[in-house]
Amino acid sequence: MVKPLIEEFVERRIYSCRHCHGNGQMLMTPAEYAKAKQAHNSKRAKKIAAGKADIGDFPPAVRRYEAKKPPNPECPKCHGEGIKKTLLRDTRTLTPRGLYAFAGVKLVNGRAFVMYWEDGVIREVSEA
Numbered sequence: 001m002v003k004p005l006i007e008e009f010v011e012r013r014i015y016s017c018r019h020c021h022g023n024g025q026m027l028m029t030p031a032e033y034a035k036a037k038q039a040h041n042s043k044r045a046k047k048i049a050a051g052k053a054d055i056g057d058f059p060p061a062v063r064r065y066e067a068k069k070p071p072n073p074e075c076p077k078c079h080g081e082g083i084k085k086t087l088l089r090d091t092r093t094l095t096p097r098g099l100y101a102f103a104g105v106k107l108v109n110g111r112a113f114v115m116y117w118e119d120g121v122i123r124e125v126s127e128a
C-alpha cells in the first residue's frame, strides 16, 4: 500500500505534556529549572533585603521534563492525549517520489510552508 503523498513532507508526533510523568508536579527541562531557580533566588534576596519574610528555598528538581516520552494515560492534565505536533520533514531525505512532487518551500511571516504537486495542483503544508 502506498502511503499518502503528504506524509513525504510532514509527520505527526505526540509528546508527553509537562504533567504526564511529574507525579503531581509540573516538570521542567534543566535549563528552565535553572532559570526558575535563579528568578526565585533573586526574588528571595530582594524580600530578605527589604526585611520581609523569607520565601524559602526553591523546591528541588525531582525529575526533568522529557517531551519524547509517551503520554501517560493517568496524566491529570492531558489524560493521555499528550501534546500533538505536525512537523515538516527534512527535505534532504525525500524519497524519489517526494522529490518528484516537491515544489519548494516558502516563508510567510517566518512560518515555513512546503509546497508539492499532487493531482496537477500545488498543495501546501506547514507545521502546527
Ligand SMILES: [Zn+2]
Residues within 6 Å of the ligand: 016, 017, 018, 019, 020, 021, 071, 072, 075, 076, 077, 078, 079, 080, 081, 082
Ligand atoms: Zn499529560
